[in-house]
Amino acid sequence: MFKLTFKFPLSKADEATEKLYIHDIYNVFYESPITITKTDYGYGYYENEDEFVDFNIVVESDDIEEARNQKNLIMNTLKVNEIKIESINNVELNETLEPIDLNNGWVLCSPEYEVEGKNKINFIPQGAFGTGLHETTQDCLRYILDEDFKNKSVLDIGTGSGILSIATAIKKAETVVAVDIRDVNEEIQLNASLNELDNIDVYVGNILENEITFKDKFDYIIINIGGEETQMFMDFINNHIKKGGTLLVSGLVEWTFDLVADKIKDYGYTLISSCQTNEWCTALLTKI
Numbered sequence: 001m002f003k004l005t006f007k008f009p010l011s012k013a014d015e016a017t018e019k020l021y022i023h024d025i026y027n028v029f030y031e032s033p034i035t036i037t038k039t040d041y042g043y044g045y046y047e048n049e050d051e052f053v054d055f056n057i058v059v060e061s062d063d064i065e066e067a068r069n070q071k072n073l074i075m076n077t078l079k080v081n082e083i084k085i086e087s088i089n090n091v092e093l094n095e096t097l098e099p100i101d102l103n104n105g106w107v108l109c110s111p112e113y114e115v116e117g118k119n120k121i122n123f124i125p126q127g128a129f130g131t132g133l134h135e136t137t138q139d140c141l142r143y144i145l146d147e148d149f150k151n152k153s154v155l156d157i158g159t160g161s162g163i164l165s166i167a168t169a170i171k172k173a174e175t176v177v178a179v180d181i182r183d184v185n186e187e188i189q190l191n192a193s194l195n196e197l198d199n200i201d202v203y204v205g206n207i208l209e210n211e212i213t214f215k216d217k218f219d220y221i222i223i224n225i226g227g228e229e230t231q232m233f234m235d236f237i238n239n240h241i242k243k244g245g246t247l248l249v250s251g252l253v254e255w256t257f258d259l260v261a262d263k264i265k266d267y268g269y270t271l272i273s274s275c276q277t278n279e280w281c282t283a284l285l286t287k288i
């Protein structure tokens with residue numbers, strides 16, 4: 001395989017991607033440079049639209065002529081003067097994950113690592129949030145891995161990489177429903193299969209816009225998106241949690257934790273426990 005790389009203005013990246021699609025060039029990826037901002041409920045960000053990004057296109061062929069043809073096509077289509085071609089192999093497309101010790105007897109890492117005397121969750125990051133590096137993901141994982149999910153149904157709102165869903169399935173959850181606004185299905189199914197799991201159903205869409213609806217009520221609901229979003233999701237959560245069910249909430253920042261926790265309690269929840277790593281707070285509540 002080959003990777004073609006060139007500089008392109010971020011402000012025109014969407015338009016360029018569409019032009020490439022018309023020519024059946026689909027394997028396009030680039031990283032948006034962002035600036036992080038602090039908000040009432042955590043952090044926000046904006047994309048630095050006026051910057052140039054490295055635009056990458058993967059040519060799934062071992063024929064250098066095919067890569068050169070695509071290079072010429074892209075140069076003409078996007079009016080780019082210079083494109084670098086480099087040879088890559090399949091493995092380079094998958095990142096590896098160095099072991100992350102959760103300090104509770106569990107380690108998260110890609111399958112090639114041997115972990116002695118501890119339980120292991122196999123995981124290969126594919127781009128979605130939830131690589132296990134963030135404090136909120138780690139704190140949620142510690143709560144989940146402490147629990148027995150036998151006979152329980154789980155709803156994971158904002159599943160990202162699906163790592164939290166995978167952890168509940170490893171802890172024997174009967175059914176797991178993972179939802180995200182982004183299409184993370186392949187990423188989740190890949191990582192589920194690395195852990196020999198086949199009971200995670202992935203749904204793509206925005207729940208807040210009623211793009212997905214569920215008839216069922218769940219024993220355990222997880223949401224790690226943010227304080228403001230948690231409040232916006234509370235009607236939905238409350239309609240889909242069983243009486244006596246558990247709600248695991250993360251992505252809350254210390255400066256609005258009490259405010260969000262009080263709003264959840266107003267819906268009839270009791271705080272069972274909470275923890276904090278750096279400024280990030282996680283809470284476990286039960287629906288009375």
Ligand SMILES: C[S@@+](CC[C@H](N)C(=O)[O-])C[C@H]1O[C@@H](n2cnc3c(N)ncnc32)[C@H](O)[C@@H]1O
Binds near residue numbers: 128137140162208
């Ligand atoms: C902070 S990540 C959490 C990922 C993972 N659950 C974890 O704990 O590491 C939040 C995820 O929520 C998703 N998300 C944000 N708003 C959403 C919405 N309205 N409906 C569904 N998913 C949403 C984002 O795409 C992102 O993957």
